[in-house]
Amino acid sequence: MNTLRHTLLATLLAFSIGATPALAADMTVPPSGILGVSDAQLTPEFWVAHLIDGDKVVLDRVAIAAINERVARLDPSMHDIRHLTAALPRDQVKGWIEKLTSKPGKALFDVAGKPVTTAAIDDVMTNAAIDAIPAQVTPRYGMAVRRSALRGYPTDLRVFSHADDTDIDRFQESTLFPGDPLVTVHTSKDGKWVFVVSPRYAAWMHADDVAYGDAAKVFAHTDATPYRVITGAKPLTVYTPEAPAVSELQLDMGTRVPLDTSLAPDQPVNGQSPYASWVLSLPVRDEKGALSFHPALLQRNQDSSADYLPLTHANIVRQAFKFLGERYGWGHAFNGRDCSGFVSDVYRSMGVQMPRNTRDQSISPGLTHTVYTDKDSHDARVKAAMALEVGDMVYIPGHVMMVIGKIDGQPYVIHDVGGMSYRQADGSLRRVKLNEVSVTPLLPMMSSHDKTFVDIMTSIARIR
Template structure:
């Protein structure tokens, strides 16, 4: 079905009227010794949930043409998706300043460092000075680069970690996201010390260390992710083989959804000191000493978890891909060489060729995604009516968090989500913080937002990605 904001109340009322049709067998949730209510070892296996879907598990939800159309709509309609190919040959100082100031606004709240000390005002002033806005030329030629290794995107041109409270050193408020090898970017500006670049990527604008970038010709950079044939990483992480002959390509970590083109080399040609017959020879972007781009061959073992095309968009594949991250540590803004809640769901869907915005709010409100929206006027009954209609792969949003539906056990919907929290009521009725801090499986309904509100009471949106236009 297609969800539209204007229709959300009508849809909810209709579903409520049809509630008996969605009636499910009441389920008594177990309380295992580990304390995560309703979860036993069997439910940590994707095959448990795939088996509950029967023949529907492998039904193709959207074919390639439909996915291409959805991605085209995303690029055309969503303001958080940036078309690098449409950037002008030069960026004006006014435009660069607007982009940088939108990202790098001087914090007004108190922040703490890794030693639990207040970050001095002088330090924050120094970060603003590092933006070097006074060095913006009236017009600067647009430069292009490929990311050569996993690179953090930062609010300011610094690796200083800052936190909202003196007892939390987990969520770095200057960490925005991360880019994977082979990602094209446009360089807009450089920090005062020249060690950082303010870049525009398809899904984000922020600061990245220049050591992670290799500058090249526009057509080479923008054409790199379009080249065919290619391999796309479908495992949580894989890596290239060790190669002392080319250290930049040796054991390079590649996250799920990374796409690399197959190199145009003879099948019997030795690659970096090794015969390639048991590996895929892929092209990697390499940074030369002067910061320029070189495309070099590297080996990716054939037994690694990669594919020669994007996976079909099926419920089974959604589940298999999501569960490959089960237990991975939560990393705000793709920190800790991991990912956060919105990065998790977008990396999963990217292996099936689906383009999504980066952050939770943007995903939940994207004009090109099918959604039911909720606000302060939405009733509990309207929210519960939508819950009754949840399907595998649906995304449930609350303020600052997103969860992916994996199925039902009786009348209990279950989700997999990358969370740094997780609060439920203990057997004595008191709230208990589970501190899950990773990719976790939980029932949805027992999750508590605060003492009086469940997660479902605070829902802002439910998005169904696998719905055609």
């Protein structure tokens, strides 16, 4: 997720660095207004066809496991919930909560464009009940039973920085998916919210989206084999009136779900033959909040795999394009995802576990980075951009883009982005609203401060 409000932009601009091929000034502007992008470029096949050895494995399972271990061990944004102590000190829990839940210092607006009152904010802060945290907290293990929003505050109140812009809810943080393990460490005053710590994020979620069991039960299911990895954007389980809790349940890309191998293959599951589906084992919550598991069907014609996909350039492109055109959703809101959620979900389908937020990804000590500062010249930055490879992630303040290839030597990216702008032939700046997963060229893109993205690039991450 981005840490800054970003309406992202692109620019028609010629660079003067000698032999740079296919300058942006040569790019055409189609009727869509999206500089340098034709209809043909909106298919993964177009970009896969331009790859050399696209199906060559970039990293094998052992190498990916090493990256995951390094990120989990070194990155402070990650949480090792498997090895928490039986009692957590108040200061640790309070620190997690107050990292997100502090009284806003700036004016906020509701969905109707009206100022959020001080009284409303005070009610939310009171509901957080931070002063009620005991000296010692016993973490309760559990699992998310559905796609569930992670919030910075224990409320569904949507708030925005500007009265006329309701795209970025400042109280929205991230999302958990069915089967994600977690611990709860605090409950709101009204009992409707719990503060949870998951491997990649700590925030508030609806209390009734959590099912509780002991740690052994939770992690036995998390680690169970055989399993399916969801490789589609967001397929649904089969509709079943017999088991509403697992009926048409959304499973986002990269989610790993164990198979239920206890059932006879010639017997119905939830009133339906399983022969054309995979029988999944999904967590459910009973009326008392206890965790159990129930079979659910995922049709075989939905995108899933018996294991994580091989990490290849072709798979990176194919997986990224499954989200093309999806509405931008800050913190996975609007049943979508934001820029960092997008790239992490793509890589998650190949087994790579990345930090959740843009800034954390861009500086993670567990990933391989090339860092850029004010000391790096424009020419050096453009040279680095010209050397980008498919799958590389390019970071600017508050945003990340994924490289998908080159056309006439110009690097192109796919990213979940609010908008773009570029300079037209007469030098004027044209802005185009996107608000979706989009394909754009990289070099022409500009920030709202009239600087190219290349000139404000903070790092390049390469999963190698």
